[in-house]
Amino acid sequence: MTFSLKTALLILLGLLTAILAPLGISSKFQLDVLTLIFFTAYIGQSWNILGGYAGQFSFGGVMFFGTGAYTSSILLTSFGVPPIIGIFAAIFMGAFLGLIVGYLSFRSGLRGSYFALITLAFAELLRVLANSVEFTGGGVGLFLTYAPGLHNLQFNSPTGFYYFSLVLLVISLAIAMWLERSRFGAQLVAIRENEDAAEALGIDTLKCKIYAIMIMGGMGGAAGTFYAQKYLYIDPPISYSIALSVEMLLVTIVGGMGTVFGPLAGSFFLHTVNEFARHFIDTPGVSLIVYGFILILIISFLPNGLVGLFRRTRKKKDDNDA
Amino acid sequence: MTMMLEVKGLTKRFGGLLAVSAVDLEVEKGEIVSLIGPNGAGKTTLFASISGFLKPDEGAVNLDGRSIINLKSHKICQQGMVRTFQITQPFATLNTLENIMVGAYSNTSDKNIAQLNAERVADILGMTSLLYQTADGLTVAARKRLELARALATNPKLLLLDEVMAGLNPTEIDEIVEVIKGIRDNGVTIFLIEHVMKAVVNLSDRTYVLNDGKLIAQGTPKSVASDPVVIEAYLGHGAAKMMTNGGKS
Numbered sequence: 001m002t003f004s005l006k007t008a009l010l011i012l013l014g015l016l017t018a019i020l021a022p023l024g025i026s027s028k029f030q031l032d033v034l035t036l037i038f039f040t041a042y043i044g045q046s047w048n049i050l051g052g053y054a055g056q057f058s059f060g061g062v063m064f065f066g067t068g069a070y071t072s073s074i075l076l077t078s079f080g081v082p083p084i085i086g087i088f089a090a091i092f093m094g095a096f097l098g099l100i101v102g103y104l105s106f107r108s109g110l111r112g113s114y115f116a117l118i119t120l121a122f123a124e125l126l127r128v129l130a131n132s133v134e135f136t137g138g139g140v141g142l143f144l145t146y147a148p149g150l151h152n153l154q155f156n157s158p159t160g161f162y163y164f165s166l167v168l169l170v171i172s173l174a175i176a177m178w179l180e181r182s183r184f185g186a187q188l189v190a191i192r193e194n195e196d197a198a199e200a201l202g203i204d205t206l207k208c209k210i211y212a213i214m215i216m217g218g219m220g221g222a223a224g225t226f227y228a229q230k231y232l233y234i235d236p237p238i239s240y241s242i243a244l245s246v247e248m249l250l251v252t253i254v255g256g257m258g259t260v261f262g263p264l265a266g267s268f269f270l271h272t273v274n275e276f277a278r279h280f281i282d283t284p285g286v287s288l289i290v291y292g293f294i295l296i297l298i299i300s301f302l303p304n305g306l307v308g309l310f311r312r313t314r315k316k317k318d319d320n321d322a
Numbered sequence: 323m324t325m326m327l328e329v330k331g332l333t334k335r336f337g338g339l340l341a342v343s344a345v346d347l348e349v350e351k352g353e354i355v356s357l358i359g360p361n362g363a364g365k366t367t368l369f370a371s372i373s374g375f376l377k378p379d380e381g382a383v384n385l386d387g388r389s390i391i392n393l394k395s396h397k398i399c400q401q402g403m404v405r406t407f408q409i410t411q412p413f414a415t416l417n418t419l420e421n422i423m424v425g426a427y428s429n430t431s432d433k434n435i436a437q438l439n440a441e442r443v444a445d446i447l448g449m450t451s452l453l454y455q456t457a458d459g460l461t462v463a464a465r466k467r468l469e470l471a472r473a474l475a476t477n478p479k480l481l482l483l484d485e486v487m488a489g490l491n492p493t494e495i496d497e498i499v500e501v502i503k504g505i506r507d508n509g510v511t512i513f514l515i516e517h518v519m520k521a522v523v524n525l526s527d528r529t530y531v532l533n534d535g536k537l538i539a540q541g542t543p544k545s546v547a548s549d550p551v552v553i554e555a556y557l558g559h560g561a562a563k564m565m566t567n568g569g570k571s
Binding site: 181182183186187189190193194196197198199200201202203204205 | 373375394395396397399400404405406407411412413414415416420423424425427428430431432433436472473476
């Protein structure tokens with residue numbers, strides 16, 4: 001997919017708005033929500049690379065996040081390594097975990113729901129492990145000290161974290177755009193559409209899938225460091241929470257799998273719905289019902305996600321033009 | 323004489339079932355060779371064993387003088403042999419151009435070069451008008467062509483075509499026969515499985531006949547078609563005698 005001038009301008013405009021947004025938003029709460037939206041979009045994009053582009057649905061994507069969070073946090077608390085270096089160790093460990101999980105499961109030909117379940121099992125295994133060994137702090141978790149500064153990837157205002165999440169988001173979008181234009185991306189899509197045919201046409205499907213899960217792992221690792229430095233506390237249930245595994249696939253499916261802007265659109269939409277429901281409905285739990293209901297609607301009527309809605313109308317317009 | 327493909331003593335078992343039994347065959351450079359046989363004879367299994375999709379139990383396979391036995395299919399493709407599927411396997415949500423580009427990417431990582439090659443192949447196969455249609459909206463005939471186009475885009479030395487004419491009407495068959503001849507004339511060796519006898523006779527220089535996993539005959543398509551052993555394999559015991567006696571047993 002080549003970007004037209006119009007698309008390029010829109011992207012530039014969006015980026016500019018995002019950069020200037022903190023000037024116009026005075027409420028810390030709103031900035032925090034935006035940070036969360038970007039963060040979820042980022043981690044959704046990591047899921048999208050393996051799930052949306054390569055078609056390998058994982059249900060334990062959180063394992064990379066948790067491993068990254070522990071990597072940089074342990075490096076910081078036990079060895080005094082500043083997180084600005086620790087984040088690269090987290091990326092490395094995430095990618096390495098991806099290599100192991102990918103090799104083991106793809107090597108033995110696990111596909112579809114079996115692959116999803118094995119990733120869930122790995123995430124649960126790591127959660128239990130993190131709970132029982134000593135160097136992770138066990139069930140007590142790890143407390144990080146608050147010491148703002150770029151080398152610690154900590155900031156004394158929400159604006160700092162907002163920009164941190166924006167940087168992550170932009171990197172994830174750049175990766176997805178590169179996939180759309182590159183041979184590797186085309187090969188991943190071919191694997192998603194038909195693995196046998198892809199193999200017959202000379203694609204090393206095993207290698208491609210392992211690369212994809214390694215990219216996902218690296219991205220997840222960085223997300224872990226971000227979280228740990230923002231909230232200054234991690235423990236096994238947070239680091240390996242099934243809820244985050246679900247959230248990353250949810251924003252992607254709602255926004256549009258295998259698209260550059262799907263995870264961002266899904267994240268924006270779901271968080272907005274969530275905040276509105278929470279804000280306007282006082283009865284506890286009802287907001288969740290509303291949230292669930294909207295989810296059902298989208299999945300039933302927009303199988304290609306929100307981005308698919310946009311694409312369909314655009315296609316119709318193209319047809320009319322022709 | 324240089325052999326593009328040499329298969330020696332190839333055997334494939336599924337449990338107790340001997341699907342392909344000690345098959346020897348050869349395809350020369352520049353030839354079109356066909357493989358025919360009744361349903362269930364093991365033709366597709368033989369193709370899958372040659373192209374690395376199934377692991378043969380015994381035997382040797384050489385492509386252009388180099389052994390490709392036990393290589394994975396993507397490696398075999400990189401060596402210059404590519405297969406198509408009997409049941410078409412398009413990348414359904416991609417359009418024709420993107421489908422063919424996947425094949426073209428096996429020789430280049432440059433998107434523009436891949437696209438140029440894909441467009442060139444589409445032109446050879448008369449698919450230029452379909453370039454931007456998604457594959458799941460294509461007709462059966464177009465999908466068969468797409469299989470061929472994708473395979474051709476990998477720039478192979480040897481094409482294994484598994485029933486590219488099944489389900490096509492006579493006009494479409496005539497068209498694709500010409501296309502395949504054109505591909506051969508451009509220097510690609512072709513080994514094909516086919517049921518459509520008219521096409522087999524028109525196209526192939528030589529024919530092998532497989533029945534119950536064993537080769538039972540080989541030769542020119544016409545000689546094979548009148549071989550009593552072959553007739554019996556297709557029509558049952560005594561059929562050859564009936565035909566020579568003009569229908570009486």
